[in-house]
Amino acid sequence: MSKFTPEPTDELCINTIRALAADVVGKANSGHPGAPMGMAPVAHVLFSRFFNANPKNSKWYNRDRFVLSNGRCALQYILLHLLGYDLTMDDLKQFRQLGSRTPGHPEASIEVTTGPLGQGFSTAVGLAIAQTHMSATFNKDEFDLINNYTYGELLLLISVVIGILI
Known part of the structure; x- marks a missing residue:
């Protein structure tokens, strides 16, 4: 098993994501920044x-996919912005606003978000089956x-818990 090595900037990056989440959701006056x-x-x-991925x-086509089951979440947009995709800070400020580039559910990006909770799991499984068949x-x-991967937050949570238990 490989060892995880923390980087000096990890805490700053994590806190930046958290601060942006609070700001984006607060400005939208809609949703909650918990996820x-x-x-x-x-x-x-x-x-x-x-x-x-490639901004x-x-x-x-061979990019990794990230399936987020708790839809209407600002996390995808924040990550796309920080990764260098064509999503500006002004776009983040318009989160969940009518006609914005950052609606509650992203329509076109490298990310996938779903509607009803739990639907993301089946979406992730479908994507994983498709990529396995393609390969x-x-x-x-x-x-x-x-040789791409599909990641989903439920699967991430399970792997984190298993990693803690082992």
Whole structure:
């Protein structure tokens, strides 16, 4: 098992995500910042150390996917902004406002969010099955065309709990 090595900037990054979540949700006067604030450590580590994506090409097919079951959450937008995608601070300030680029559910981005709670789990499983099928169909010996991952917050929570118990 690999050891996790904290970086000196981890705490600042996590607190930045939390502060942005509180500000974005507060400005919208809608929703609550609990999920993005609580998931900030996991999201930061996942997106800074493991997640494979390209802000210059958001439609890159082999990108990793992140499924967030608790929809209407500011976390996706905050992460996209911090990763360098075309999402400005002004866009974050318009979170959940009519006609904004940051509605309650993102329509087009590298992220996936879902409606009813629990629906994200089935979405993540479907994406994982699809990527496994694609890799089995198109990958050849010594040539991995499809090697992306699908992450979901329920699965992350389970893996964190298992990691603590082991």
